Amino acid sequence: MTNLAEAGYLVSCLEAEGIDARLVESQSFSALGGxxxxxxxxxxPLEARARAAEILRAEAEQFAGEGAEYDEFGEPIEDEPVHLVFWRxxxxxALAGLATLWLSQRVPDPRQRTLPHRDAAALGAAIEALGEPLVVKSETGQTKHRLRYFSEHRVWYLESDTNGDGRLDRRQRFALDPTAQ
Structure with missing residues (x-):
């Protein structure tokens, strides 16, 4: 036998009839199949061999009678009519399509509020009012990023230390007015 569950069931059947039965497992490795x-x-036991064979034959006949019936095409005959199987x-x-459609729709959040439009120049004026640029420092205390605003040119400058040597070696310019140079 190759099925442990079936083998265990047959051992239980024999033990229920008072026959001492053992199950021995054999393993083999196929190098070709890996x-x-x-x-x-x-x-x-040798003396219970004939009685055990009878019990196992009776058990096999019982299971043989429970097999499925087959039609002329070799398909198992089921109690459920074909027209009920087709609609499933x-x-x-259809249900999966509706669920996908429903889940993909974005439901607006009733608590969502619209933020007032803020002018970029107002942010620049607020930073200019600080009197010093915004600075992000590294763990060692060196300046990593510095953001400055020049109101006369309406330009932002973002300077960055890209290699960690303490010197700001990259400079990006962002103009509020696209025509500003």
Missing amino acids: SWSHSYELQV PVALM
Whole structure:
């Protein structure tokens, strides 16, 4: 036998009849296939061999009678009519489509409020009022980024230390007025 569950069930059947049964596992490795295979042998005492064979044949006949019936095409005959089976995949596809459509729609948040429009020059004026540029420092205390605003030119400058040597070696210019040079 190759199924442990079935082998265990048969051992239980024999033990219920008072026969001392053992299950022995055999393993083999196939180098060609690169996999292990397991098989199970049912062992009973020599004097109980005939009775165990009877019990196992009766059990096999019982399961043989429970097999499915097949139609002329080799398909198992089910109690449910075909017309009831057909609509299930169609209904599941329609349900999946509706769920996808519903979940993909964005529901507006009723608590969401619109922020007032703020002029970029007002932000520049606020930073200019500080009297010093905005600075981001590294863990060692060196200046990593510095943001400055020049109101007369309406231009922002972002200076960065890209290699960590303490010198601002990259400078980016952002003009509020695209025509400003």
